[in-house]
Structure formats: C-alpha cells, structure tokens
Amino acid sequence: MRHLHNRWWRESRNRFRCAFATCVRAAVTSLFLTVFVSTVAAAEKQSHPNIVLILADDLAWADLACYGHPWHDTPNLDRLADQGMKFTNGYAAAPICSASRASLLTGKTTARLGFEFVTKNKPGHQQLDADTPLVAPPFTLNLPLDEITIAETLQQSGYATAFFGKWHLNAHYQRYLGWSPTHGPRQQGFQFAIEDFGGHPYSWGRTTPEPLTKKGQFPKDTLVESTCKYLRQSQKKPFFAMVSHFYVHTPVKTPCRWLIEKYERLIPADSPARERRLRYAAFVETLDHYVGRILNAIDETATRDNTLVVFTSDNGGHPEYTANGPLRGSKWNLYEGGIRVPLLVRWPNHVLARSTTDEPAIGYDLHATFAEAAGVPPSQTDGISLLPLLTKQQAIPNRALIWHFPYYHPERGFAKAPDRIGVDDFVTSRTRPHSAMRLGAYKVIRYYEDESTELYDLSHDPAEHLNLRSQNPQMATQLTQQLKRTLADMNARLPSSRPNTR
Numbered sequence: 001m002r003h004l005h006n007r008w009w010r011e012s013r014n015r016f017r018c019a020f021a022t023c024v025r026a027a028v029t030s031l032f033l034t035v036f037v038s039t040v041a042a043a044e045k046q047s048h049p050n051i052v053l054i055l056a057d058d059l060a061w062a063d064l065a066c067y068g069h070p071w072h073d074t075p076n077l078d079r080l081a082d083q084g085m086k087f088t089n090g091y092a093a094a095p096i097c098s099a100s101r102a103s104l105l106t107g108k109t110t111a112r113l114g115f116e117f118v119t120k121n122k123p124g125h126q127q128l129d130a131d132t133p134l135v136a137p138p139f140t141l142n143l144p145l146d147e148i149t150i151a152e153t154l155q156q157s158g159y160a161t162a163f164f165g166k167w168h169l170n171a172h173y174q175r176y177l178g179w180s181p182t183h184g185p186r187q188q189g190f191q192f193a194i195e196d197f198g199g200h201p202y203s204w205g206r207t208t209p210e211p212l213t214k215k216g217q218f219p220k221d222t223l224v225e226s227t228c229k230y231l232r233q234s235q236k237k238p239f240f241a242m243v244s245h246f247y248v249h250t251p252v253k254t255p256c257r258w259l260i261e262k263y264e265r266l267i268p269a270d271s272p273a274r275e276r277r278l279r280y281a282a283f284v285e286t287l288d289h290y291v292g293r294i295l296n297a298i299d300e301t302a303t304r305d306n307t308l309v310v311f312t313s314d315n316g317g318h319p320e321y322t323a324n325g326p327l328r329g330s331k332w333n334l335y336e337g338g339i340r341v342p343l344l345v346r347w348p349n350h351v352l353a354r355s356t357t358d359e360p361a362i363g364y365d366l367h368a369t370f371a372e373a374a375g376v377p378p379s380q381t382d383g384i385s386l387l388p389l390l391t392k393q394q395a396i397p398n399r400a401l402i403w404h405f406p407y408y409h410p411e412r413g414f415a416k417a418p419d420r421i422g423v424d425d426f427v428t429s430r431t432r433p434h435s436a437m438r439l440g441a442y443k444v445i446r447y448y449e450d451e452s453t454e455l456y457d458l459s460h461d462p463a464e465h466l467n468l469r470s471q472n473p474q475m476a477t478q479l480t481q482q483l484k485r486t487l488a489d490m491n492a493r494l495p496s497s498r499p500n501t502r
Helices: 002-045 075-082 097-106 150-155 222-232 257-266 274-299 363-374 387-392 473-489
Strands: 050-056 085-087 160-165 192-194 239-244 307-313 343-346 355-357 400-405 434-439 442-447 453-457
Touching (some): 050 274, 075 307, 075 343, 150 239, 257 274, 274 307, 363 387, 400 473, 453 473
Parallel strands (some): 085 355, 160 192
Antiparallel strands (some): 085 343, 400 434, 434 442, 442 453
C-alpha cells in the first residue's frame, strides 16, 4: 500500500513539474514576444529621424569661421560643418525676415504667397520720406492659416512638433513681435511652443545687465534652456523642433565685456565701422555658444545618430554691422549679399562628414526635404527635396531659383540713403522694387521702376560687378522672359504706378 502511494506521489509530482515547466515556457515566450513586438514597434516609430531646424536672424553668409571669416570665433558651428555638409551656395528665400520665414515654413516662394515684406501692426502701404514712381503692394500681416507648414506636414507622419523663439509671421500682438492667439505657431501646426526673447537685448527692457568679465561667461538664455530641456526629454515618437533665434538681429548690444576685449585685440584698428563690428563679433560668438548648447543636448541623447540637424539664416547680414563681401549687397536687396546664407546639415551615417557642396539650395527646399525624410508626401511646394544630395551626393536638377521684392527700403531715411548698392560699404543703401532669378551660373535681376535688367555670371563674378546685359543680350532676354512668366504663373503682386494727383 505504501509502495503504491509513493508511486502515485512521484507521478503526480512529475506531472506537476511538466505542467509548471510548460507554463513557465509559455510565459517566457509570451514575454519575449511582447518585448520583441514592442521593440520592433518602437524601432518602426523611430525609423524616421528627429529633425531640428536652427534658424539664425540676419546672420551673413561669411560670418562664420568655417566660411572664412578672419576673426569671428565660431567653434560650435564649425564643428557642425565638420560633422556634416556645408553649402557654399545656400540661399534664403527672401532678403528680409517675415517673408523668408513664411517661404521656409510653407515651401512656397514669397511671390506665390504674396508675403514679400515684414509684417506690421496694421494694414496699409509704405509711407516713405521721398517721392517714388511706384507704389508697393499693401502689407501682408499674417501667414494665412490655409497655408500648410512643415509642422503640419510632419504631423501626418506622426511627428511631435515644437517651436521656440522668433515667429514674426503675424501682426504684432500687444507688443513688438508678440504672438497672435489666432495666427501664432500653435495655429500653424506646432503642438508645443514657447514665446521667449531669451537673453537677447529684446528682453532687457530698460534694465541693462551687469557686465560679464569672466572669460567664457554668457548671459542666461531661457529660450535655449527650454529648447535643451525639450531635446533631452524621452520622446515616444520622432519630433520636429524649430529653434528660431533672435541673434544676431539688432539691437547689437552685449554685456560680455570679456568678448569686447577679445575682439579689440583681433579686429584691426583701421577696420571700417570697427566699434559696431566689435559688438557684432561678440553677438556672433554668443549665438555660436547657444547653438553649441543645443548641439550638446542632442548629442547627450540616445537618438543623436538619428537626428537630422539643419542650421541656416533667414537673410543676409545687416550692412551697418557686418561685411558681406566678397558678395555685393546686404539684407533688404537681392544681390548675393542679401540672400546667400550659411547652410549646414548634419545627419550621422546619412550625410557625409566634412563634405562641401556648391549645389544651389534655397530655404523653400527644406519643406520637401523634411517631408521626404519623414516618409510623407509634401504639400504643393516650389522647392525640391535635398535628400538625394545629402545622402547620396546626387546633383540637384537644374532649376530656377526665384526671389521677389516689390518694395522700397529703407522706409525711414530713403531720401538720404545712398543710391548705389556696393560691397562692404557699411551703409544702408536704397533698395527699389525688383525680382531675381538664378538658373545655373546665371542670375538676372529685373527692376520695376525703369524695367532695367542686370545679368551676372556667378561662376566668374560672385560679387556681381560686371553686368553682362549688353555682352549677352540673348541670355538676358531669355532669363528675363522666364522670370516674368514664372511670376505671372505664381500670381505675384507687382508694384503699381503712382496715381497722378495733379
């Protein structure tokens, strides 16, 4: 009897062990499958890159050391150039802030958007202190809500979207540059948005900060701190973050006394506009420092290698503070100094480090570029995706780049401003209504007051000294006609003749 009981116990124990082992194997298998599926799902979610767009304000094409500036110290932006691709023919979509930003976000030319100038407090026309033969179009105050921005396009692919800094695409609300509750970033596709002047002099009010004398000291910048905090957060899905700096826009003032002293040793005593350029050099290095902090925040995360970083500027440099040479012109006009800007792109294992391209690219190309990187069809744009160039070194198809500026500038002081737009003259010259187009190496500029045309071969004359209109009338006529047709197809707003008041 005892023998039978022992055998029953052993058999029961074995059956229990087998059943328990089966349950454990099933549980382990289930757990493995759950983890595997979750990992695959997470990998699929992160198969598209995070995208960080860093936009400077009024930074000139030649302001960075990596673009050849003789004394500006920009180690962080030089590092970005070293880690990715540098464009030597990168362009802003406009020579002025609001228009350039509207074009960049929508992927459309300013001519098609009808947004060619800066936004104002209220509707109206330009009021100049001199008589002019033409009247510029009325001001555009807000980027229309039916225009599809990069942020709205990327949301279609499941991206989180965030905006930090300068918007300047709505009528000033309550204060200068104030975000509109109806036309601000949150109404244009950005789910997370922080309105903040950071450490820029816009934030000073009537209080001047205490001088900073210790080497390496920079003003606290809450805009940059908010950006870095967002970038360091664990994200459940890919994100698009646009960081829109106020640097290096006027007013050009700095509490960094140590930087002024540094550049007093570096900038030659006989340099034109030396006092302004001392402060501007400090401004540029301050911008570089803040960009470095943002890059460090990205590099500290596990998604660094799957983050596409683009740095550029909204237009050329302010003529009273920086030298745009050897390029002619500056902010506010369509010579190369007004529209050619730095453009740097980093995407580890996708964009070749230490690479340089002379392929022309423009701000309104970024919409299509980011859309392709995110795997979503772009909305109707005037730009093309730069991704084949960035990742495969493929040449860009020969296409026309378009700029349209049917306004006068400066609005105050036009009567006393010099007429000629030169190279490194450190003055704000008169800009008259004009449009431009680049096709290959040739660039045509058309002025509306007298219907005059200028033609330049940028491959031999990047400073636009030699007008080839008389030497090559066939090319000048061909490009001018193409420019006129393109603007007509885009329903571009043109300046009109001033009514006869007699």
